[in-house]
Amino acid sequence: MAESATPTEEVRVILVDLKKAAAGLDTASNSELQNARRTLQMQAQKLVYSLEEPNAAVWPRIFQVNVSAALEVISQFGIWERFEGGKSVFLAEIVTLTGADESIIAHIFVESDGPKFTLTSAGKPYLHPDHRAFNNFVFFDLLPTIMAMPHTLAEHQYRAPTKQTGTPFKWANGEELWTWMGSHPDRAAQMVAGVRSHDPSNAYPWDVELEKLGVQDNDIAVVDVAGGKGHIMDEVRRRYPNIKGRFIVQDLLSTFEAVPTPPEGVEFMAYDIFTPQPVKDAFIYHYRHIFHNWSDGDCTTFLGHVVPLLKLQPRSKLLLVDLVLPDRDATMQQAIADLSMFPLGGMERSEGQWKELLAKSGLGIRNIWRGSELEACVECYVL
Numbered sequence: 001m002a003e004s005a006t007p008t009e010e011v012r013v014i015l016v017d018l019k020k021a022a023a024g025l026d027t028a029s030n031s032e033l034q035n036a037r038r039t040l041q042m043q044a045q046k047l048v049y050s051l052e053e054p055n056a057a058v059w060p061r062i063f064q065v066n067v068s069a070a071l072e073v074i075s076q077f078g079i080w081e082r083f084e085g086g087k088s089v090f091l092a093e094i095v096t097l098t099g100a101d102e103s104i105i106a107h108i109f110v111e112s113d114g115p116k117f118t119l120t121s122a123g124k125p126y127l128h129p130d131h132r133a134f135n136n137f138v139f140f141d142l143l144p145t146i147m148a149m150p151h152t153l154a155e156h157q158y159r160a161p162t163k164q165t166g167t168p169f170k171w172a173n174g175e176e177l178w179t180w181m182g183s184h185p186d187r188a189a190q191m192v193a194g195v196r197s198h199d200p201s202n203a204y205p206w207d208v209e210l211e212k213l214g215v216q217d218n219d220i221a222v223v224d225v226a227g228g229k230g231h232i233m234d235e236v237r238r239r240y241p242n243i244k245g246r247f248i249v250q251d252l253l254s255t256f257e258a259v260p261t262p263p264e265g266v267e268f269m270a271y272d273i274f275t276p277q278p279v280k281d282a283f284i285y286h287y288r289h290i291f292h293n294w295s296d297g298d299c300t301t302f303l304g305h306v307v308p309l310l311k312l313q314p315r316s317k318l319l320l321v322d323l324v325l326p327d328r329d330a331t332m333q334q335a336i337a338d339l340s341m342f343p344l345g346g347m348e349r350s351e352g353q354w355k356e357l358l359a360k361s362g363l364g365i366r367n368i369w370r371g372s373e374l375e376a377c378v379e380c381y382v383l
């Protein structure tokens with residue numbers, strides 16, 4: 001087996017950077033703290049990778065998918081709630097509740113303290129149904145496409161997906177994801193709940209910026225384009241109850257059919273991003289986790305439906321929330337995020353790629369707002 005461990009001198013360099021990042025935590029002001037923590041986390045991850053015995057990391061990496069499978073089985077058991085409040089659940093109780101063989105349960109859970117189980121910090125997030133929905137959506141609706149990719153890419157001679165050929169999702173499933181969702185309402189409900197699993201953005205200071213714009217009660221404060229079940233606007237309303245004006249969430253009719261009612265203070269409007277934007281005079285047009293689902297060509301098409309409005313309405317802002325990758329040296333997590341969008345025909349973009357994409361539609365970047373989450377809020381301006 002080839003010797004490929006990181007040389008000790010390189011580990012020492014990483015350690016120096018790690019110590020710098022740790023010192024940054026002590027000197028960070030309140031507003032800098034999240035950033036300082038993220039930098040420290042990145043350095044700590046680099047250190048862990050550098051200490052890993054590379055050959056030993058091969059097996060756990062490929063078998064990681066078993067975590068998602070085990071989570072699905074626990075959801076099928078319907079016993080998540082039993083772990084609420086840090087409670088331990090006895091093996092005998094799980095056998096009684098599920099009728100599963102003890103040996104199966106032993107494979108799915110890791111025994112902690114005698115014949116009983118307690119959630120670790122990695123398991124606790126799944127007490128929230130939205131995280132379970134996301135695991136379920138990715139496991140059943142996206143992973144099969146990813147698994148098919150070596151085969152479907154070869155079949156397509158490794159040519160990049162185009163409008164004519166469709167995306168790897170279509171190659172594997174015969175239909176694009178969003179139209180497929182339209183005819184599978186149970187899966188659309190899972191997707192809509194699942195996208196809530198991601199922390200809402202705290203990068204953009206909605207209250208300060210909307211106040212500066214002088215938004216009044218009858219104004220349209222925000223149009224959240226392709227905003228799913230309205231969870232982001234719901235969160236903004238809750239976090240900043242004093243914001244005035246109307247919040248409109250647009251999405252496909254099939255998505256709204258999977259949602260009983262809009263959140264309080266939010267209006268729903270069926271809209272297809274590939275058609276002209278019907279809402280004029282909004283102060284903010286907001287797209288979150290949309291551009292990364294689509295190719296540059298598609299993004300340019302739907303930008304073409306909003307840029308003319310920005311030109312006519314100089315006070316309107318365009319905000320795009322997604323990852324902004326570094327131009328070089330992306331982390332493993334960032335590279336995985338990028339490749340995860342590929343089966344849908346999308347990608348995560350570096351700052352340079354964002355600039356290039358936006359310039360095609362006559363837009364520049366005014367500011368990149370960053371908060372505690374990985375993605376950033378790109379504020380655009382008309383060139």
Ligand SMILES: C[S@@+](CC[C@H](N)C(=O)[O-])C[C@H]1O[C@@H](n2cnc3c(N)ncnc32)[C@H](O)[C@@H]1O
Pocket residue numbers: 178195196225226227228229232250251252255271272273274287288289290293
């Ligand atoms: C990844 S989700 C993001 C939802 C939400 N913006 C968020 O940040 O959680 C993508 C959304 O795009 C919507 N979508 C897909 N194609 C669309 C289209 N042609 N027109 C409008 N919405 C679309 C989907 O229904 C889904 O709600």
